[in-house]
Amino acid sequence: MNSILKQDLDNFENILEKTKQQGIDFLNDIENIPTSNTYTINPKTALNELGLGSIEALREFNERLAPLMVSSPGPRYWGFVTGGSTPASIVGDWLASIYDQNTQAVKAQGGASALIEFETINLLLQLLDLPDTFLGGFVTGATMSNFTSLGVARQWFGKQFGKDFAKDGISETVNILTATPHSSSIKCLSLLGIGSQNYTTVKTIEGNREALDIADLEENIKKLEGKPFILISSAGTVNTADFDDFEAIAALKEKYNFWWHIDGAFGGFAAVSDKYNHLVKGWEGADSITIDCHKWLNVPYESAFFLIKKDHINLQIETFQNSNAPYLGNPLENFNYLNVLPENSRRLRALPAWFSLKAYGKEGFKDLIEGSIALALHFGNALIENDFELLAPIRLNNVCFTLKGKHNQDKVNQFLSALNDTGKVFMTPTIYQNKKGIRASFVNWRTTEKDIKLVIEEMKQTILDMEI
Numbered sequence: 439m440n441s442i443l444k445q446d447l448d449n450f451e452n453i454l455e456k457t458k459q460q461g462i463d464f465l466n467d468i469e470n471i472p473t474s475n476t477y478t479i480n481p482k483t484a485l486n487e488l489g490l491g492s493i494e495a496l497r498e499f500n501e502r503l504a505p506l507m508v509s510s511p512g513p514r515y516w517g518f519v520t521g522g523s524t525p526a527s528i529v530g531d532w533l534a535s536i537y538d539q540n541t542q543a544v545k546a547q548g549g550a551s552a553l554i555e556f557e558t559i560n561l562l563l564q565l566l567d568l569p570d571t572f573l574g575g576f577v578t579g580a581t582m583s584n585f586t587s588l589g590v591a592r593q594w595f596g597k598q599f600g601k602d603f604a605k606d607g608i609s610e611t612v613n614i615l616t617a618t619p620h621s622s623s624i625k626c627l628s629l630l631g632i633g634s635q636n637y638t639t640v641k642t643i644e645g646n647r648e649a650l651d652i653a654d655l656e657e658n659i660k661k662l663e664g665k666p667f668i669l670i671s672s673a674g675t676v677n678t679a680d681f682d683d684f685e686a687i688a689a690l691k692e693k694y695n696f697w698w699h700i701d702g703a704f705g706g707f708a709a710v711s712d713k714y715n716h717l718v719k720g721w722e723g724a725d726s727i728t729i730d731c732h733k734w735l736n737v738p739y740e741s742a743f744f745l746i747k748k749d750h751i752n753l754q755i756e757t758f759q760n761s762n763a764p765y766l767g768n769p770l771e772n773f774n775y776l777n778v779l780p781e782n783s784r785r786l787r788a789l790p791a792w793f794s795l796k797a798y799g800k801e802g803f804k805d806l807i808e809g810s811i812a813l814a815l816h817f818g819n820a821l822i823e824n825d826f827e828l829l830a831p832i833r834l835n836n837v838c839f840t841l842k843g844k845h846n847q848d849k850v851n852q853f854l855s856a857l858n859d860t861g862k863v864f865m866t867p868t869i870y871q872n873k874k875g876i877r878a879s880f881v882n883w884r885t886t887e888k889d890i891k892l893v894i895e896e897m898k899q900t901i902l903d904m905e906i
């Protein structure tokens with residue numbers, strides 16, 4: 439063994455102790471750590487000839503790199519849809535690194551940690567009140583979950599023409615219908631060789647909605663004259679958290695032949711609350727569903743899962759199987775995750791979610807979800823009382839707003855940039871219905887009303903400073 443490695447091994451307890459203490463210091467101070475900073479580094483340093491050992495590397499990290507860290511797991515990072523990490527999720531994340539399993543098989547001499555993934559998916563199905571008719575698996579994010587789901591959808595589409603796209607490539611125009619897809623689904627169309635421009639945009643419901651207009655959807659289906667298609671629907675659009683009408687889509691599935699995908703990256707968690715689960719009513723009829731864990735479940739990056747109906751297992755294996763590696767065996771007999779999703783080697787990504795679900799249960803997540811929604815409404819009310827207007831009603835946890843008055847449109851970006859510069863809060867710009875707007879998304883378990891008060895004060899001050 440190399441001498442520096444040996445030294446680290448002998449000193450391992452001390453190294454981990456120091457790391458733990460550093461983590462506690464960061465998390466205990468998270469409310470004071472800025473949400474933005476202007477610190478920068480020259481990202482080039484010489485690779486050491488002999489190596490520093492972990493303690494010295496930690497020292498260098500603290501000196502040069504740690505100042506780059508912003509409080510994105512903190513209570514006032516409202517940009518994008520950014521979750522934090524609960525205590526239990528960090529326990530799971532640490533242990534996933536320590537046990538360092540290559541999570542693939544459920545039954546193998548070389549390890550069966552995929553059983554833990556099965557168990558976690560089963561817990562998630564219970565949390566979301568979904569039936570056990572789905573096969574689920576963990577991937578790095580909702581983008582990869584959309585990719586996995588739409589990859590199987592593509593294979594299904596080919597089969598409608600008696601073709602095997604996975605083997606032979608795409609030889610038919612793949613029909614895609616969607617209204618307000620997340621940009622990551624469009625990226626998937628590009629990755630899957632379908633083409634990022636090759637989809638039909640269905641109208642949205644009139645009156646400030648982002649949800650599919652079901653009548654227009656049916657019009658577009660009729661134009662296909664009986665040809666199959668893939669429908670990409672939304673459980674929570676990013677601007678206004680709008681939901682497609684899943685009961686109506688389920689009824690269309692009785693009449694027409696299509697693959698139904700739901701992107702519910704964050705909005706799927708509406709299912710956890712009795713007050714909001716009507717938004718996802720009927721979603722169990724989908725062929726595939728995408729959900730992120732690193733958003734509203736508040737586990738560290740990178741964590742999301744897909745749910746694909748077990749009936750489609752053959753299509754899924756055709757899409758992802760490692761067919762020219764004989765040591766992997768028959769994928770239908772020996773279940774192995776590497777035959778049903780993009781990655782081969784993969785960490786025990788389910789563990790942070792497993793710990794969270796065990797630690798906080800149904801009630802914990804119901805409180806978290808309903809709490810975030812209450813905060814969004816609270817923030818929305820405070821905005822209206824001040825110099826802002828909402829661009830859309832608050833349907834769930836996202837607030838889409840702008841400066842009051844048409845004449846202030848050209849000041850929106852400057853305002854947001856000045857506000858973000860305070861480091862007290864971080865929000866992201868958007869364009870909604872041709873208006874420049876700002877998005878705040880509430881998903882972090884640490885956020886409280888005190889944070890909203892603090893942010894409103896900062897916003898008022900920024901308005902004064904800018905003389906808006």
Ligand SMILES: *Cc1c(COP(=O)(O)O)cnc(C)c1O
Binds near residue numbers: 579581702730742
């Ligand atoms: C965040 C998000 C995605 C992309 O998720 P990643 O985890 O960033 O890959 C896809 N769809 C929706 C609706 C999202 O909110």
